[in-house]
Amino acid sequence: MGRRQRTSAIVVGAGMAGLLAARVLSDHVDQVRILERDRLPGDAVPRGSVPQGRHAHVLLVAGQRLLDGWFPDLADELVAAGAVPLDADEPVRHRGRGHRIPSDPGFPALSMSRPLLEGTIRGRLLRQRPNVSVADGTPVDSLVLEGGRVVGVQVDGVRHRADLVVACTGRHTRFLDQLAGLGFPAPQVSAIRIDVACGTCVVPRRPDDLGGAPAVVVNDLPGDHRMGVMVPVEGDRWMITLGSFHGEAPPIEPAGYEEFARRLPAPVIADVLARSRVRTPVLTHRMPASQRRHVEWLDRTPPGFLVLGDAVCSLNPVHAQGMSSAALQARALGRAVARHGPTSPRLPRAFYRRAARVVDVPWRLAARAGGPGVVNRYLDMVFRAGRTSVPVARQALRVRNLLARPETLMTPAMVLRVLRAARRSPDDSEGAAR
Ligand SMILES: Cc1cc2nc3c(=O)[nH]c(=O)nc-3n(C[C@H](O)[C@H](O)[C@H](O)COP(=O)(O)OP(=O)(O)OC[C@H]3O[C@@H](n4cnc5c(N)ncnc54)[C@H](O)[C@@H]3O)c2cc1C
Known part of the structure; x- marks a missing residue:
């Protein structure tokens, strides 16, 4: 041989x-x-x-x-x-328009x-x-x-x-x-037009920021025009990335940047910016399309x-x-x-x-985000249902984490659950952000 x-x-x-x-x-x-x-x-x-490496990256x-x-x-x-380490028992806070979105993936994660x-x-x-x-x-x-x-x-x-x-x-x-x-x-x-513009800065991290929560995501879902994330990174720092879709980009000068954060549906990121005397300059990135x-x-x-x-x-x-x-x-x-x-x-x-x-x-x-059609309307309903049903929120999260295929949200048992829970869930127009 x-x-x-x-x-x-x-x-x-x-x-x-x-x-x-x-x-x-x-x-x-x-x-x-x-x-x-x-x-x-x-x-x-x-x-x-790798210019995107300057912005918040979640694995x-x-x-x-x-x-x-x-x-x-x-x-x-x-x-x-x-x-x-992001403690699985103290989940990342998701803040939307008046809702605290359940986000208990049950998986420990790391942020850096x-x-x-x-x-x-x-x-x-x-x-x-x-x-x-x-x-x-x-x-x-x-x-x-x-x-x-x-x-x-x-x-x-x-x-x-x-x-x-x-x-x-x-x-x-x-x-x-x-x-x-x-x-x-x-x-x-x-290509799917997204017109994303984001701006990132890094500030010192204090243990009592966010009332002890490990990270925060603030967005305006559904509609998704502006958002902010604040994740802990090495060196006891927060990395803050503010972004917009099809809209006004986050400004790079400090006051405008903070004002952009304040206009998000919850002011948590703006509050951390306001008390941070040391901030790195805001670095920006644009992405016209997926x-x-x-x-x-x-x-x-x-x-x-x-x-x-x-x-x-x-x-x-x-x-x-x-x-x-x-x-x-x-x-x-x-x-x-x-x-x-x-x-x-x-x-x-x-x-x-x-x-x-x-x-x-x-x-x-x-491709579905914000688009028309029955499937998209259903997926919006899944999102709403997830606010009151832990099984729906968990399965939606598994899909978003690429652990399960979207079809798993379409089984007859899941559809029934979604319909029931969506009826109990608050409407998007309700409530003020906290
Ligand atoms: C603002 C922003 C935020 C993001 N946040 C996240 C996130 O939170 N989570 C997540 O999972 N993903 C995120 N991403 C996406 C993630 O950054 C990319 O999916 C990932 O970097 C893709 O890796 P890659 O190796 O394919 O490309 P890249 O990381 O871009 O690497 C390509 C490499 O190829 C090298 N190269 C190119 N041409 C040549 C050549 N001719 N010869 C030699 N070397 C070459 C480059 O120098 C570079 O090192 C984000 C993207 C952006 C824009």
Whole structure:
């Protein structure tokens, strides 16, 4: 019997998707190299090519569970680095128009800045998987093809060969354009206009802020035009992100920013801002649309190449699903590679089919927000019913956390529960915010 050929993979991009794709590939491929264009910082500080890393990032339970499986005891390491455990018994406060929204997911969670999460995962990946390496300061210019197959990438005129190239380059990706230029079909793109504008600042955290609650989400649901979140991050700080949809952006000068927070349906964030003499400058981010590249519909795609993460689907940040969606796609990649092998010409389509099932859920949830139709009216009713029915609130939360498919909200027993509870629930126009 001949010796097995050694296999290698290149992952382009060391963001959340790239790190997790490398983690799953390291189980199936002999050598995994991550090529990242940024210089990677030693400390938990934001970096240039991931501008969203300056804003509040919440990891949903689906993503957290996958991370726990791939990186045992990661949570302990994060806490040692300053991440804040959110006590499951003292749930995150959700404040809406006059309602305290039940939000008892029953799952312990951690809160930290995105750079701390990403940097800790990167460190763990490199320590735990000796067959994975990262080259930073290495911008990939193009794919290298031979005989219709991707066989590597080109960086500054130098070719790097690999059996599999996985592009985790974030929302913008040039490689699909390159392939289209070479005669491969380009994926259809769907977009949902969201016009999100957000502004973030960081302030010192005091234990008695929020009456001891671990974090707060204030929004104007349903309608969703403005919102604010305040989450604890390392260094005894709050990270405050205020946002608007299809509306006026949060101002960057301090007084205007605080005034924006005060006009939210509950003044809790404004109160913390008012007493915080030290504040970082407000940093802003805009996102015109959620965007999905339908790679699963491609009838021809070159062997040896895949895209994953925001490059496939970048979602409305308000639902906090992007990193968990990347983790679920990485799990799909692991399963597809386990079945077909890293060099199989069948791998891209098999992976894209699995990944589409994963991406479908957050995409459909995002697409429905505020839209017309019977299903949307029903989902609004689910939201209302969740204020008085714990089973409905729990199941809706499982769906929002990507732990259950939306169909589970449509079973006859659940529909009955929703209808009964929605009738008991207060109307949106009632009540003043507290
Ligand atoms: C304001 C905002 C708030 C958000 N909040 C949340 C949240 O609360 N929870 C959540 O789960 N998600 C959130 N998201 C979404 C989340 O940030 C993304 O889903 C996630 O970062 C996607 O990871 P990625 O690895 O696909 O892309 P990115 O994190 O963007 O990483 C892409 C990487 O590829 C590198 N790269 C690109 N091109 C090249 C190249 N040619 N050569 C080498 N390297 C390259 C870049 O430098 C970068 O490091 C938020 C997004 C925004 C905009």
